[in-house]
Amino acid sequence: xxxxxxxxxxxxxxxxxxxxxxxxxxxxxxxxxxxxxxxxxxxxxxxxxxxxxxxxxxxxxxxxxxxxxxxxxxxxxxxxxxxxxxxxxxxxxxxxxxxxxxxxxxxxxxxxx
Amino acid sequence: xxxxxxxxxxxxxxxxxxxxxxxxxxxxxxxxxxxxxxxxxxxxxxxxxxxxxxxxxxxxxxxxxxxxxxxxxxxxxxxxxxxxxxxxxxxxxxxxxxxxxxxxxxxxxxxxxx
Numbered sequence: 001x002x003x004x005x006x007x008x009x010x011x012x013x014x015x016x017x018x019x020x021x022x023x024x025x026x027x028x029x030x031x032x033x034x035x036x037x038x039x040x041x042x043x044x045x046x047x048x049x050x051x052x053x054x055x056x057x058x059x060x061x062x063x064x065x066x067x068x069x070x071x072x073x074x075x076x077x078x079x080x081x082x083x084x085x086x087x088x089x090x091x092x093x094x095x096x097x098x099x100x101x102x103x104x105x106x107x108x109x110x111x112x113x
Numbered sequence: 114x115x116x117x118x119x120x121x122x123x124x125x126x127x128x129x130x131x132x133x134x135x136x137x138x139x140x141x142x143x144x145x146x147x148x149x150x151x152x153x154x155x156x157x158x159x160x161x162x163x164x165x166x167x168x169x170x171x172x173x174x175x176x177x178x179x180x181x182x183x184x185x186x187x188x189x190x191x192x193x194x195x196x197x198x199x200x201x202x203x204x205x206x207x208x209x210x211x212x213x214x215x216x217x218x219x220x221x222x223x224x225x226x227x
Contacts, residue, residue, distance in 0.1 A: 006155075009153075100146075105154060
């Protein structure tokens, strides 16, 4: 039972264009959503988060959108840079045990120069 | 600014051997976690701790034991290693149990069981 789903294993975009990474969830009890970025041979690093009471959170080039009715969130990166090439994990917190994160399987983003 | 430090970074074991993975954090975080990452599987929670002297099972605890004798350290043990435990192991910590508290991760331990 996969509660957090990232259906696109990979995404390739051109430098300067927008990258859109998607995530779906099934547990309506989740109250916080986080995106992590992971480079090879390193641990995941926190990127941006959003509370379930909001529909948008922005931090520089990164914006996360939440559509609660659709149980869907997306991460927008504008403009995309080659250094953004990494695996992006969507994670959800809450759901009764709010100190545990449930992760998606990740999406490998490649930004081509 | 060490953050979360994992030792060792790499290890090769034979089936049946035992070993302990060490995680240390210098951020005075209460909560600590052990995950494993397998190809195409994302990160799965093995065990976690909500404070010194406490541990609890996560999603995939079988074959592993943990201890949190000191607040800054969280140990993951494999008593009898199996090939299915070949994986990359990540330790993480967080300040509190709030949903908005991001977890901070170490750089991982790559473990191969032959």
